[in-house]
Amino acid sequence: MRTTADVVVIGGGIQGLSCLYHLAAKGIKNISLVELDMLGSGSSGRSAAMLMLSMKREETIALSFVAWKEYMAFAGLFGESTHFKPIGHLSVATRAAEHELREEIAVQQKMNVPIEILYPEDIKELVPAVNTQDLVLGALCRTDGVIEPHAVMQAYARGAKELGAEINERVQATGIVLEKGRVVGVETTAGTISTPLVVNATGARAKEVGAWVGLNLPISNYLRHIFITDEFPAIPQNTPFVMDAEVEWYFRKEGENVLMGMGREESTTYEPQFVPEFQEQVIERAALRAPILLNAKILRGWAGLRALTPDDLPILGYAPGVEGFVNCCGWGGHGVMHAPTGGILTAEIVADGKATSMDVTPFRYERFL
Numbered sequence: 001m002r003t004t005a006d007v008v009v010i011g012g013g014i015q016g017l018s019c020l021y022h023l024a025a026k027g028i029k030n031i032s033l034v035e036l037d038m039l040g041s042g043s044s045g046r047s048a049a050m051l052m053l054s055m056k057r058e059e060t061i062a063l064s065f066v067a068w069k070e071y072m073a074f075a076g077l078f079g080e081s082t083h084f085k086p087i088g089h090l091s092v093a094t095r096a097a098e099h100e101l102r103e104e105i106a107v108q109q110k111m112n113v114p115i116e117i118l119y120p121e122d123i124k125e126l127v128p129a130v131n132t133q134d135l136v137l138g139a140l141c142r143t144d145g146v147i148e149p150h151a152v153m154q155a156y157a158r159g160a161k162e163l164g165a166e167i168n169e170r171v172q173a174t175g176i177v178l179e180k181g182r183v184v185g186v187e188t189t190a191g192t193i194s195t196p197l198v199v200n201a202t203g204a205r206a207k208e209v210g211a212w213v214g215l216n217l218p219i220s221n222y223l224r225h226i227f228i229t230d231e232f233p234a235i236p237q238n239t240p241f242v243m244d245a246e247v248e249w250y251f252r253k254e255g256e257n258v259l260m261g262m263g264r265e266e267s268t269t270y271e272p273q274f275v276p277e278f279q280e281q282v283i284e285r286a287a288l289r290a291p292i293l294l295n296a297k298i299l300r301g302w303a304g305l306r307a308l309t310p311d312d313l314p315i316l317g318y319a320p321g322v323e324g325f326v327n328c329c330g331w332g333g334h335g336v337m338h339a340p341t342g343g344i345l346t347a348e349i350v351a352d353g354k355a356t357s358m359d360v361t362p363f364r365y366e367r368f369l
């Protein structure tokens with residue numbers, strides 16, 4: 001492992017790897033990434049892997065548009081496919097969730113997201129499996145879809161290495177060395193790396209790493225479970241990702257199988273605790289929203305953490321009071337789709353002195369002070 005670097009990226013998830021690649025692409029040669037386990041072993045390897053333009057807010061839609069450009073050009077840029085499948089994203093709302101969904105649709109229309117309003121009979125026609133009896137509205141974005149996050153991470157890792165960056169798996173950052181309020185090094189389980197600049201891309205542990213330099217990053221981690229059924233042809237391949245807006249329960253095809261996700265309980269540990277019994281709640285919602293899924297057998301599942309800020313926007317860029325410490329964290333439930341954006345903006349902030357691809361004001365740490 002190098003003992004000196006121009007930049008150290010802590011965290012080998014999809015955001016840290018994107019930062020690594022985009023910093024290297026800006027011409028910074030000597031960058032070192034440390035990952036305490038294996039690349040993608042955090043939330044990035046546990047997601048539902050959706051890319052969406054149909055996000056809820058102007059800020060997150062803007063993040064999606066920047067990401068979209070790179071994701072759609074990915075194979076040309078990296079020689080590696082994202083395996084993107086535009087399956088579409090359908091949000092359905094009961095009376096309780098209608099107001100919120102209508103507000104989201106208005107924002108999406110304003111931001112030129114290709115969104116279609118559906119009524120219960122349209123929803124039934126599109127996805128016969130959905131029980132529409134208590135639904136009042138749906139919003140469909142046909143261009144949204146699913147990718148393969150591991151392929152993206154491998155492409156970023158390979159691209160960064162070709163540009164001279166170094167990746168160290170099973171090396172944990174344990175502290176940051178400060179001198180007169182500025183970063184001078186990162187302590188790790190494999191020794192200290194002298195560096196003037198560190199990127200905090202540690203996902204669920206970002207609050208802990210921020211605390212090393214005196215920051216109080218308002219990030220809380222929320223558990224989400226995913227379950228995979230056995231082969232289930234009764235839900236056909238052309239089914240979109242269906243989100244029940246009221247309870248954030250969702251399903252989509254995963255190969256021949258069906259993937260279901262749900263959960264927003266706060267986690268007290270950094271290791272997501274898989275609770276097999278949670279499937280009872282998932283099945284309960286399935287019974288209401290897509291009862292045909294009661295015939296499916298659940299084969300396996302996992303849990304992951306969503307590192308959420310109070311306003312569900314990420315924390316990006318330098319923090320006041322400590323020189324050389326850059327955050328790229330707090331990505332909540334959208335860090336995979338926004339991975340290119342996190343890396344692009346971080347690289348612009350570090351290498352060019354400011355972000356130019358979009359306005360990063362809403363993502364500054366200072367908004368919490």
Ligand SMILES: Cc1cc2nc3c(=O)[nH]c(=O)nc-3n(C[C@H](O)[C@H](O)[C@H](O)COP(=O)(O)OP(=O)(O)OC[C@H]3O[C@@H](n4cnc5c(N)ncnc54)[C@H](O)[C@@H]3O)c2cc1C
Nearest residue numbers: 011013015036042043044048049050173203304335336337
């Ligand atoms: C069930 C579930 C479904 C989701 N679905 C979607 C989706 O459909 N679309 C979407 O865009 N997003 C989704 N998300 C959110 C997405 O997974 C995250 O926002 C994204 O993975 C965050 O990436 P990251 O690189 O910031 O964090 P991570 O992938 O968690 O990476 C952080 C890395 O830092 C490492 N690390 C931490 N501390 C240290 C240290 N001290 N030293 C060294 N390494 C350290 C960790 O080991 C980890 O590998 C979902 C999340 C979950 C849990």
